[in-house]
Structures are given as C-alpha cells and as structure tokens.
Amino acid sequence: MKSIKEILYVLSLPLIITLIMAFKGFADDQKLENIKAKNSGKSFAVVELFTSEGCWSCPPADELIARLEKDNENKKLFILAYHVDYWDHQGWKDRFSKAKFTERQKQYATWMNLGTLYTPQMVINGKTETVGSESTKVLRSIQSAMLESHAENLIVKMEKSEGKSIQISYTSTSASKNSIILMALVQKKASSQVSAGENAGKALSHVQIVRDLQSRTLQANDSFSFKLPDTKEDWEIIAFEQNQNSGEIIDATSVNL
Amino acid sequence: MNKLAILMIAVLMIFCGYSKGQTSNGQVTWECILKRKSPEEGEISMKAKIPLGWHMYALGNSSKSPIKMNFKFLPDKSYELVGKVTQPTPLRKFEKVLGIPVTYFENDVEFSQRIKIKGKNGTIRGTIQFMQCSDEICIPPQEFGFALKIFSL
Numbered sequence: 001m002k003s004i005k006e007i008l009y010v011l012s013l014p015l016i017i018t019l020i021m022a023f024k025g026f027a028d029d030q031k032l033e034n035i036k037a038k039n040s041g042k043s044f045a046v047v048e049l050f051t052s053e054g055c056w057s058c059p060p061a062d063e064l065i066a067r068l069e070k071d072n073e074n075k076k077l078f079i080l081a082y083h084v085d086y087w088d089h090q091g092w093k094d095r096f097s098k099a100k101f102t103e104r105q106k107q108y109a110t111w112m113n114l115g116t117l118y119t120p121q122m123v124i125n126g127k128t129e130t131v132g133s134e135s136t137k138v139l140r141s142i143q144s145a146m147l148e149s150h151a152e153n154l155i156v157k158m159e160k161s162e163g164k165s166i167q168i169s170y171t172s173t174s175a176s177k178n179s180i181i182l183m184a185l186v187q188k189k190a191s192s193q194v195s196a197g198e199n200a201g202k203a204l205s206h207v208q209i210v211r212d213l214q215s216r217t218l219q220a221n222d223s224f225s226f227k228l229p230d231t232k233e234d235w236e237i238i239a240f241e242q243n244q245n246s247g248e249i250i251d252a253t254s255v256n257l
Numbered sequence: 258m259n260k261l262a263i264l265m266i267a268v269l270m271i272f273c274g275y276s277k278g279q280t281s282n283g284q285v286t287w288e289c290i291l292k293r294k295s296p297e298e299g300e301i302s303m304k305a306k307i308p309l310g311w312h313m314y315a316l317g318n319s320s321k322s323p324i325k326m327n328f329k330f331l332p333d334k335s336y337e338l339v340g341k342v343t344q345p346t347p348l349r350k351f352e353k354v355l356g357i358p359v360t361y362f363e364n365d366v367e368f369s370q371r372i373k374i375k376g377k378n379g380t381i382r383g384t385i386q387f388m389q390c391s392d393e394i395c396i397p398p399q400e401f402g403f404a405l406k407i408f409s410l
Binding site: 052054055056057058084086087088089090091092094116117118119120121131133134 | 320321323325352393396398
C-alpha cells in the first residue's frame with residue numbers, strides 16, 4: 001500500500017512541473033492586465049530597461065516592454081529603454097546608443113553591488129533588478145512596486161515648444177536630501193532598418209526609447225531644455241527623483257509633448 | 258513519506274537554483290601557456306573554459322556585426338609572430354536579430370599562435386578581447402591580459 005503511494009508521489013512530480021509551466025503563461029497575462037489597469041492610487045513603477053540592438057538575448061525583453069506599453073491605461077507606469085553603447089564599434093552601431101546610458105547602468109551596478117554589467121537588464125524603481133526577458137520576475141517586481149504609496153509631489157509642465165526646442169519646468173516639495181532630479185526625453189516608437197550586409201531591409205521595432213537624459217540636484221523648482229531629434233515622432237518626458245545614496249526612485253511623473 | 262517530501266523539495270530547489278547560477282557563475286576563464294618545440298619555435302596556447310549554458314563568439318565573425326573577439330600581442334625584441342591566431346572549427350547558427358550567420362564555441366576551446374623565438378630572455382604580453390552570451394543575457398566585451406616568460410632552453 002505504502003509503495004503505491006510512493007510511486008504516485010514520484011509520478012506527480014513531472015506532472016506538477018508541467019502544470020506550473022502551463023500556468024505560468026496564464027498567470028503572466030493576468031499580471032500584465034492588472035499592471036496596465038487604471039491606477040488611481042499613489043503608487044508608481046519606473047521600469048528601466050538596458051538593451052541594445054546588438055545583443056542577441058535582448059529581443060524578448062524589448063517585446064515584454066512593448067506588451068506593457070500597448071493599450072496601457074496605467075498613467076503611473078513609466079517605461080524607459082536605454083540603449084547601451086558597449087556593443088558598438090567601428091562598422092557597427094546601435095543608432096540609439098549613448099555612453100551616458102552605459103554610465104547609468106554602471107551606476108546601478110554600484111548601487112546594487114553587482115559584479116558585472118549585462119543586457120537585457122531591467123531595474124524597477126531603482127530598487128530591484130532582474131534579467132529583462134524573465135517576464136514572471138519582471139511583472140512580479142512591477143506589481144510589488146505598485147503596492148507602495150508615495151508622496152506624489154513632483155509636478156512637471158511644458159513651458160515652451162518652438163520647433164525642435166522644448167523647455168520643461170518642475171516643482172517639487174520633496175524634503176529628502178541627497179536627491180537628484182532626472183528628466184528623460186523618450187521617443188514613443190521607432191523602427192530601425194538594420195543595414196548590416198545580409199540583414200539589409202530587416203526592421204527591428206522599439207518602444208519608449210530614451211534619446212536624452214539630464215540630471216541635476218533636486219530643488220524646489222527648476223527647468224530643463226531639450227532638443228528633439230525629430231519633430232515627426234511622438235515624444236514624452238519622464239521625470240523622476242532619485243536618492244543618490246541608495247538609487248531608490250522617490251517620485252515620478254510624465255508629460256506628453 | 259517524509260523523506261520523499263524532502264526529496265521533492267530538494268529537486269524543486271535544484272530547478273530554482275539553476276537559472277540564478279547562470280548569471281552569477283557564468284564567467285569564461287582563460288589559461289595561457291607557451292609551448293616550446295625547439296629553441297627557436299614556440300606556440301602560444303590560449304585555452305578558454307566556457308561554463309555550461311554559455312557560448313563565446315569565435316574569430317572571423319563579420320566586422321559589420323557587434324561581435325568583438327580578437328587577440329593582441331605586444332611587439333618585443335625576443336619574439337615574432339608566425340601567421341595568425343588559429344582556432345578549431347566553430348559551431349554555426351543563423352542569428353535572426355542580425356540576419357547573419359554567427360560562429361561560436363561551447364565548453365572548451367584552444368586558440369594558438371605560432372611564434373619564432375629570437376631572444377634568450379623576454380616576455381610575451383598580450384590581451385584577449387572576448388564576448389560571451391547565454392540564452393538569456395549577454396555580458397559586455399571583456400579583456401584578459403597575460404604575460405608569458407620566455408626561458409632560454
């Protein structure tokens with residue numbers, strides 16, 4: 001009698017694993033829906049992806065943020081995709097890459113005590129990091145970030161828009177010391193025609209690409225100037241306050257241009 | 258019964274630990290030695306150990322791809338290079354993102370560079386730039402520096 005039970009236990013193991021795998025996909029879709037639903041609370045999630053067109057393991061992470069962005073009704077979900085420059089060299093360049101985005105990733109490595117950089121890396125609210133293509137982990141981190149309430153005292157406003165030049169001002173009542181304010185100029189959508197040899201004509205599509213990032217010490221009010229690379233595209237400014245000692249993001253907001 | 262429960266938990270823990278191990282212990286390691294065939298002839302052997310689940314790109318990939326893989330040897334009076342760095346036949350796959358085939362290695366690979374030894378004493382200094390990826394992540398190009406002493410035979 002006992003041995004039959006034991007056999008059943010052993011057989012149940014692969015079955016459980018299969019069921020977990022099947023459930024995972026379903027659970028991810030559910031999480032995605034929850035995250036993208038209207039959010040009237042005082043919580044937010046700043047999702048920063050470090051990626052590159054030259055990184056083989058990155059497309060699933062790019063797809064994940066595209067899924068998060070599509071039909072999103074949560075105004076407190078801020079997605080930023082930074083293209084790092086360490087895959088670039090003579091003969092090959094990701095046109096969205098910038099050295100300062102790599103610097104930002106290095107800064108996170110310092111804050112989080114990580115031994116190495118890698119792509120795709122996803123950082124949520126400056127506090128947790130995970131492999132950008134591991135959808136379950138990413139979505140779980142976003143969900144738990146959405147459970148925390150924040151003061152919500154950062155307000156941004158577009159002051160001026162003349163052709164390609166724009167000026168954005170902010171006011172903040174955050175009392176925290178050692179904080180900086182960052183503003184990211186984000187291109188909502190883009191597709192890159194990869195020109196390399198046999199790949200000619202193939203398009204890679206991206207969402208929420210950071211094209212410029214500026215930061216200064218946080219004050220009660222200040223303003224930032226940006227130059228749009230192209231007026232035909234859709235743009236957004238994502239502004240957020242970050243603690244310089246821990247890397248934690250204290251507050252975030254955005255404005256469409 | 259209890260033992261079985263413990264066993265099942267242990268098996269599940271192994272599954273959990275596997276993916277984490279990929280990111281923290283996935284470093285390619287190098288071992289370089291100088292093989293002497295005669296007082297004048299030598300071969301620099303550069304062996305890479307590639308951890309399970311990872312691959313390292315081979316020499317000879319398109320310069321229009323982001324792959325960086327190269328060997329540099331600092332010129333010195335005591336030796337001169339004979340030919341180029343050689344490698345075993347690499348694995349190939351078609352890289353969808355780039356739309357080009359790429360070549361790479363798994364497990365172990367030995368690169369070698371033949372040299373002619375001119376001086377009695379000297380040091381061969383070089384750097385290896387390499388790139389490694391797993392199915393999930395890519396690590397920025399890394400450099401490994403080495404110095405090999407030439408002893409007189």
